[in-house]
Amino acid sequence: MPDLCHYRSRPKVSGQRAATPSRSTTSPVAAGDIPGGLIKEFKKYMYVYPLSKTVWYPFVQTSSYKLVHQVRVFFFHTFFSYFVDCMLFMARKRPMAVEKYRKINKLIDVLGYFTVRSWNFQNDNVQALWKKMSEDDRKMFNFDMGDVDWSKYSENSILGGRLYLMNDSLDNVSKSKKKMYFLAIIHYVFIALMVYVLYRLLSPVVQMFL
Numbered sequence: 616m617p618d619l620c621h622y623r624s625r626p627k628v629s630g631q632r633a634a635t636p637s638r639s640t641t642s643p644v645a646a647g648d649i650p651g652g653l654i655k656e657f658k659k660y661m662y663v664y665p666l667s668k669t670v671w672y673p674f675v676q677t678s679s680y681k682l683v684h685q686v687r688v689f690f691f692h693t694f695f696s697y698f699v700d701c702m703l704f705m706a707r708k709r710p711m712a713v714e715k716y717r718k719i720n721k722l723i724d725v726l727g728y729f730t731v732r733s734w735n736f737q738n739d740n741v742q743a744l745w746k747k748m749s750e751d752d753r754k755m756f757n758f759d760m761g762d763v764d765w766s767k768y769s770e771n772s773i774l775g776g777r778l779y780l781m782n783d784s785l786d787n788v789s790k791s792k793k794k795m796y797f798l799a800i801i802h803y804v805f806i807a808l809m810v811y812v813l814y815r816l817l818s819p820v821v822q823m824f825l
Contacts, residue, residue, distance in 0.1 A: 653769060654675065661773060663770075665791040665794070668781070669791070669794065669798065672795065674802060688723075696716040696717075
């Protein structure tokens, strides 16, 4: 902002100008589950700093195909949430998984318009401003998005969410990792069981067409 005000104060600059400090034209960043993508980076640090109050193994998958996404939502959100609520009901506890996942699915649908598309923000004014700055000003007011370490950004975001949103201390990271390992075993056993049940249910139908 100080640099932009200084640039605007020059007599030769006229009209309204917008300066967008984006990275899309200088050094694009992907949001997907690919090497260097933000989702992949977040997943990496999500397992490095697991939450101590996690009740299930965090499992994130992305797909470019809507049908594949909907099938995954049915099995990993809808079917799973009803299964959890049945367990809670039998344990005489208040069912809540279905309602929670319904809210999650609504949020996914709202954000889907932005997350499944590529966005290109022009930052010509920012680049022009950067070129006009002296080396001393660049060091003092560094807004070059090409220098952002997105891996470090992801790590800091996970740490910040853990500390300041979830109020989860870093002192129990080691204990949380052991819990995460145990939850991972339960998670994959559940998936194997679900695949087996589907096989038993669908195999007679498949045999009818063979």
